[in-house]
Amino acid sequence: MKIDFSLNGKKVSIDTLPEKRLIDVIREDFGLMTTKNACYSGECGSCTVQLEGRIVPACQIPIFTVRAKRIVTIEGFMGTEKYLDIINAFNDIKCIPCPFCFTGKILAVDSLIDNHRTPDTSDIMALLSDHSCSCTSVSKFIEGVRMAYHNREFRGELLK
Amino acid sequence: MIKNIRSPLVYYPKTVNEMLSLYKSMPDSLLYAGGTGILASKNTKYPELPGNIIYLRRIEELSAIRRSEGYLEIGACAKLNRILGIGEHVLKPALYAAIRNIGTKEVRNIATIGGNICSPYRTKTLIPLLSLLETRLELRKQGSSRWINVRKFVSPEEGLHEGEVLTRLRIPFNNFNHQSYIITGDLKSDYRGALTFACLASVQKENLSAIKFAAGIGDNGIFRAREFEEALSGRKLPLYAITEDPVFARLTSALKNQSDEVSSFHSRQIEGLFLTFMHSLNDML
Amino acid sequence: MLDTHKNKRFICDYYSPGMIIIKIIRAEVPGGIISGISMPELPADVGIIGFEDIPAEKDLHVFSRSMPLLCDGNIKYEGEPVLLLYGKDEKELDILASEIRIDYETDYTLASMETYTEEQVDRELKYSRGKPDRNFAKAHKIIEETYSTSSQHHYDLEPQGAAAMINEAGGVDITSATQWPFNVRDNVSECLGIPKKKVNIDVPAMGKTHSGKLWYAGLLACYAAIVTWKTNEPSFCLIPKTDSILYTPGRAASIIRHKTGIDENGKILCRSIDISIDSGACPMLSEEVINRICFSAAGVYMTPALEITARSIRTNNPPSGAFNGMGFHQSFFAGECHANSLAAAAGLGPLEWRKMNTARKHINLPIGWESRKPIQLDKLLDTVAEMSDYKRKHAAYSLSAKMQNDFSGKKRGIGISVCCQGNGFMGKVEENEKYTVSARLDTDGSLSLFTSAVPENFQTASLWRDIAGGILEINPDDVRIETVNTSLVPDSGPSLFSRNITIITQLIEKCCNAIKKSRFRLPLPIEVKRSYRLPRTNGWDPESFSGNPFPIVSWGAAVVETETDPITLETSIRGVWLAADCGKIMNIELAKAEIESEIFRSVISSTMKPPAVKYARLGIPLTPVQPQNPFAVRIEFLSSRENKPGGIGELPDSLIPAALSEALSMGLNIKLADLPSTSESLFRQLEHISNTQETELED
Secondary structure: OEEEEEEOOEEEEEEOOOOOEHHHHHHHHOOOOOOOOOOOOOOOOOOEEEEOOEEEEHHHOEHHHHOOOEEEOHHHHOOOHHHHHHHHHHHHOOOOOOHHHHHHHHHHHHHHHOOOOOOOHHHHHHHHHHOOOOOOOHHHHHHHHHHHHHHHHHOOHHHO | OOOOOOOOEEEOOOOHHHHHHHHHHOOOOEEEOOOHHHHHOOOOOOOOOOOEEEEOOOOHHHHOEEEOOOEEEEEOOOEHHHHHOOOHHHHOHHHHHHHHOOOOHHHHOOOEHHHHHHOOOHHHOOHHHHHHOOOEEEEEEOOEEEEEEHHHHOOOOOOOOOOOEEEEEEEEOOOOOEEEEEEEOOOOOOOOOOEEEEEEEEEEOOEEEEEEEEEEEOOOEEEEOHHHHHHHOOEEOOOOOHHHOOOHHHHHHHHHHOOOOOOHHHHHHHHHHHHHHHHHHHHHO | OOOOOOOOOOHHHHOOOOOEEEEEEEOOOOOEEEEEEEOOOOOOOOEEEOHHHOOOOOEEEEOOEEEEOOOOOEEOOOOOEEEEEEEOOHHHHHHHHHHOEEEEOOOOOOOOHHHOOHHHEEEEEEEEEOOHHHHHHOOOEEEEEEEEEOOEOOOOOOOOEEEEEEOOOOOEEEEEOOOOHHHHHHHHHHHHOOOHHHEEEEOOOOOOOOOOOOOHHHHHHHHHHHHHHHHOOOEEEEOOHHHHHHHOOOEOOEEEEEEEEEOOOOOEEEEEEEEEEEEEOOOOOHHHHHHHHHHHOOOOEOOOEEEEEEEEEEOOOOOOOOOOOOOHHHHHHHHHHHHHHHHHHHOOOHHHHHHHHEOOEHHHOOOOOOOOOEOOHHHHHHHHHHHHOHHHHHHHHHHHHHHOOOOOOOEEEEEEEEEEEEOOOOOHHHOOOEEEEEEEEOOOOOEEEEOOOOOOOHHHHHHHHHHHHHHHOOOHHHEEEOOOEOOOOOOOOOOOHHHHHHHHHHHHHHHHHHHHHHOOOOOOOEEEEEEEEOOOOOEOEOOOOEOEOOOOEEEEEEEEEEEEOOOOOOEEEEEEEEEEEOEOOOOHHHHHHHHHHHHHHHHHHHHOOOOOHHHHHHOOOOOOOOOOOOOEEEEEEOOOOOOOEOOOOOHHHHHHHHHHHHHHHHHHOOOOOEEOOOHHHHHHHHHHHHHHHHHHHHO
């Protein structure tokens, strides 16, 4: 089945089985390996990508459903200032989540701090609960998210 | 290569009529919207799907959300996070909490309300509350449609008939000024042990004009105690020492009558959660 | 820039289309004999491998233990690998896999751990010191209790797997997510019947493992190697998440019976401890686990007379493994819960009783060591009590627990515990092994570290870079930890987190100090190598239970404060305080972060049911959640009298369960004896008490 969609800002086309999951398409067919796949059940958060600007678990999306849609993976997000807001914050406080879970968490943090209000602790805990990896300190992670929010706020992103 | 490996054919109808016509001609096809309930249960790279798939998300009507005077009308393919976007003030606290407790944020961005209602594990999420809210569901098939109460929908005899598709929900706006929605346990790691409890009450001055509650129990059960609810409705508040009130025996007996389905642990939780809710009503006065 | 997620290849990133994919066909019954296998017609591009098709050695070896690589006809546990189905089309393989039918002749199963028979005892250890019988006879009070812990599974995100390809030397190159690359190399070379030098093991990036990839990775590496050897093509074997949770070696379940005699003042006179652990179908590391569980069973209390019997029992459960602590978790849960009962029997508070009974010297520990260094357990207990305001809260919560009725507000409780953490293996299992690290300072001033030790997390790697950079006064960014490949790096032994911190960190320090001494005398590059061998004198002798069991020991005490909803019996944690004496702290921030993440994980596993195969089959995900409510965590390190770094990551798993259980018991006015403490188990306990009271009233 031929499917056209936008991947990280570029129009792409793929001829594959319609039930192939988006996570496998972006990793195997487009070689974008930074997004990970762990559970195939949409629960662990490691395969998070943006679909039409909203975060979704790529393992729960068969490729036939993304026809004419916009997909952004962590590779596409890395070039943005929004990404720097987050990565600089975690860098500053020396919070080092494992690379396996961090890519999903970065996109989830972006979605959280885009909500135009300071994320409260319960929001951040819910995010951690949705991304079940116990690799890092919870308090450091909370601090990292708050700092990422302030970075974005400082950049004036929220005022636009 | 082994013979007969066939990938599904996908149909993208744009209107409900087109979809119903396709479904009539291919009754074995899979109606696919968010798909999270379908894919999460298949642990393989290529999930095994039926030969024909009717993809519903291109049908705008099925994702529409409308507010009328008496009810909120939600298309079966409306995504859960989009429904949350309506706001807690419209949805009211219990429904807002019930939707927010489904899956992860990422999952709620693709999962649909119709998918939740049709899922085999629905009784631990929305169904108990929707049944309290007297939600009605539109079931359509080519040439006909009917509206039924969500309570009937979950019964095997009166649920979906052949060729029928869940298309809309009507959730009446309610006057319950006290609402509670609680999940105990962990739906992810211990589905059977978890319990959902929804309770709604309408208090006018010091009068408990209506109260009802439901609990999602076991693998797929719903607990209700209607006689008990009716006996309580109209009572004057505060209601102290309710466990010593003769009316409380009706709850105990309802729990005993359903003891095949309601474990002793869940019985205690249901009693306790109900009493906590009653305490909160007393405290409000 | 902290872009740690960039360019990091995990095992799942090693698959590329065109590789041969391996599917494991597993047994669906816990025991029995395979009477027949019916196969669909296999296309030419698909193959199948069974036990008899393994080219050479058919068993996987770990130290002195072994298990069949594939089922030899006798099913030993549900989920045991029976066949390997391989081909290039995953969808085709899934269809074929679903059509394979295995018939079983009997449903013969072994008894469970609770009702085991003598034939199921894999190994039994007995230890006796002093005269327990005489001391029991003169004891003022004797307290007998039984505790149990359930199995625990690995929930680490990253899947387990391996990739293989034929190399230029005519052998195989394996990429294996393993904590023990040289063990994988040895097993692959044996199962293919080729020299070790023809096998290279390359280790990709790995997340936190909790020792789940210690030996199990060897099994998957052998599968990939066998298929590649047979087909001459690159192959890839990755197990699904659910299989990873259910079938990889988790923590052994245990039943521990304590009988303790105390004198009039509450001092321990004698103890008798009986321990059973479920080592599953194939006891691979149970020797080490049983040694450690025995060693730590009586805790850190002075015990004049002691007898211990510990046994590992074969059952039809999947093989249990090392997990964090390898036995310390089970021991300290039972021992510390029992300590609270002893305190109550003596009419003392848990803190007071502990301070009276904890050992001040190694020689006074239940199983005496030869080390002469003092122990600061008193100070640890005082520190953690002060940090948490333990004394006041304990008094207040004890009082309110007795006064509250059923639905009168949240039930608060507080618990305290104290433990030690042994770093590295206990000795005998690796007494003949020598482990090496080498370092090279290059002409451009950068340093390369060569070790087969796999950092368990990215903090450890960062720590090593900081230490090396500090000694040689170079930027830590200029310190490179070379990719772990058995043909390039020396054998640094199995990588346990605690072992990495102690032995490997010391070797890195030694290498860097040696380079530092000669860097301005010798031309660059300078390469040095340092090795570690377990000390021959004063080393631990498991036969006589004497010597020093670990190169370095860490000590810890913790307080957990809980609040339980009397209706739902759901528990929330109000705070955790932990004090540790773990030698030299290299980086206090990283050490605190490591302990904090382990505290959260330990809280989850102490309050969550283990997963059930039934639900996995229904497709209900098994991933646990993080606690939804954050809680205050405070960690302090005592200034240590030890100048070597000790492990820290296992302390929470030994401290939290007992302290949490005590806090819950206090809040609900019950005595909990099982782990995990789920809402339902609390309910069953309350129901049992209520039924007992009703029966007593009727009588």
